[in-house]
Amino acid sequence: MSAPAGPTTGVPGSAQLPPLRWWQIPQLVELERRLFPGDSPWSAEMFWSELAAGHHYVVHHLGGDPAAPIDGYAGLAGQPDEAEVQTIGVHPDSQGRGLGRALLADLLRQAGDRRVLLEVRTDNEPAIRLYESVGFVRIGLRRNYYRPSGADAYTMHRPAR
Ligand SMILES: CC(C)(COP(=O)(O)OP(=O)(O)OC[C@H]1O[C@@H](n2cnc3c(N)ncnc32)[C@H](O)[C@@H]1OP(=O)(O)O)[C@@H](O)C(=O)NCCC(=O)NCCS
16 A cells, blocks of 8 residues: 555544454455555455454544545454453554554454453564553563564453453
């Protein structure tokens, strides 16, 4: 996807994020390639599987305009007793304006009182800070977790409430 033109405006409250629709999957694949170039970005098939499994996915459109390109997305998988952040991404031109926080807030609202788990690259300072700011703590280290980069991951969780 080409870079969205202009700044993101109207970063939403988490109640306002629309669900991912199947026809938007190609946009997410492009964003994944851009955001995770060395770490096996998700394919269309993987997003299809997520939707087929009924996992919770939300998107944000540039400027809050439903006709504009998607500039943020996030997904949560869930079991009865715990949930897992599957992915969260914000287009580089829209980062640093509160959108990542809004996407994560939506996932946490969906998770409710359940424990929430995630993996994050140990060198991904922006994401780690975001997660810690909403109560996630590091509980483990997974070496060579990401492919093909071989980067390590922290496992983090937000305890059940
Ligand atoms: C991680 C990511 C989703 C954050 O999205 P964002 O819209 O830029 O984040 P926000 O503007 O909502 O910022 C939320 C918090 O993240 C942290 N943060 C964001 N950018 C940061 C940076 N460059 N350095 C340090 N902390 C940063 C801060 O704690 C920030 O809170 P603050 O603004 O109150 O200081 C975004 O950087 C991204 O898409 N990165 C690439 C994909 C990725 O790594 N996803 C996570 C995989 S586990």
